[in-house]
Amino acid sequence: MKNSFAQVARRVSESLQSAPSTMVVRNAVKLDAKGERPHSWLYSRDGKIRAVGTHDEDLETALEECGDSLESVEMIDADGALMVPGFIDIHSHGGWGVSFDDGEDAIGIARAAHAVHGTTRQVLSLITNPLETMCSNLRQVKAATEAREDVLGSHLEGPFLALSRKGAHDPECLKAPQPEYVDKLLEAADGSLRQITLAPELDGGFGAIRRLANAGVKPAIGHSDMDYDQARAAIDAGATILTHIFNAMNGLHHRAPGPIPAVLEDPRVSVEIINDGFHVQDPVVRLAAELFASRLMFVTDSMSATGCPDGGYKLGALDVVVKDGHARLVSNGAIAGSTLTLDVAFNRAVTVLGMSPVVAIRAATLNPAHALGLDRPNGITRAPLGLLSPGFAADIVLLAPQSLDVQSVWCAGRKLA
DSSP: OHHHHHHHHHHHHHHHHSOOOOEEEEEEEEEETTEEEEEEEEEEETTEEEEEESOHHHHHHHHHHTTOOTTTSEEEEOTTOEEEEOEEEEEEOEETTEEGGGOHHHHHHHHHHHHTTTEEEEEEEEOOOOHHHHHHHHHHHHHHHHHOTTEEEEEEEOSSOOGGGOTTSOGGGOOOOOHHHHHHHHHHHTTOEEEEEEOTTSTTHHHHHHHHHHTTOEEEEOSOOOOHHHHHHHHHHTOOEESSTTSSSOOOOSSSOOHHHHHHTOTTOEEEEOOSSSSSOHHHHHHHHHHHTTTEEEOOOBOTTTTSOSEEEEETTEEEEEETTEEEETTTOOBOOBOOOHHHHHHHHHHTSOOOHHHHHHHHTHHHHHHTTOSSSOSSSSSOOSSSSTTSBOOEEEEOTTTOOEEEEEETTEEOO
8 A cells, every 4th residue: 555655656756847838628517716607618728827718719819819729729528527726725634654753755755646636735723742753854845845846845743832732732742932942043034933832821932923013923722721802812923824723722701702702702812723623523613614614724634544444553653543544642542633635624614514605615724824824926936826716826626416426536636646
């Protein structure tokens, strides 16, 4: 099995190094955050979407304007498949038996594990470890970000987390966010750190949020005992993401409202949720979709066991056992990430929870892009992400019309699966 994973990873990596296809996808049902449109076509060139439409004469005009013709481009008949933007996962730790903390080869394998499920872009989440290890891991992700178009950068989940809300993080490695620690991590990341989850109530927490935001990082509040007022203060200091809502934080209480109402009141904050039916029960996921539809983001928080059988695994230095697809620490039974992929999160949102396909696809594409500033021209990606619109990256996924299973995947016009 490990050999087959490595072979797929090599194919994905080689595809990312190849020239993007000049292609037309036609006879598709186009679905993105702007809506759903049947009988659609999409024309991409040089890794970007050049035109979309529903009429053949408009397609021929678009091709002629770029010096192409129906005969000179690769024609792909979607045969009625759902055509959606590539999924974007901003919180994932690994897959196919390895973690993103495990080095260059592991990054390639874990990325392939999610690429074949339609995740065309990914922020690589790094677990709490000794500070020097985290710095080393940040440098490895920096190298991967420069080498691979599908890697967006890093997400640090720790080490600045509340001991009482540590979840599956090693308590021996947790720290208060002292300025020298923050600066050391920023230096190691060298501009590739996209977000960091921290508990704002820790000593130095609000100063760290300001420092990180000024450095271009998106501070994410989570794994925290913060109350309502602390959450509001953290947002005003520059926090713009809530890490996996409902998990590792104070819940809603009528006399102790906690962070969730503070986030609800402030449209500057994007909201992660793990839609696997285990981390958050379905009625509460529906509630979150109602409350945060325009800024809800599906994330996987997936760990190394994703795509693998039940059994024993590692999360950092901690032992994990996976049973029935659910990961828990051996030591205390705490939930230790997930084995979720974003195609499953989207699928169950539509077929199990009854969410609007437009709302569900937005949570897996445009909203995470927006949270990181990638839905507009930026210094991270060659083209904006999150929509099937002219000028956006040709990140395209075809889904079977009934089952919603992934059929084909392109990242910047390069076929990954």
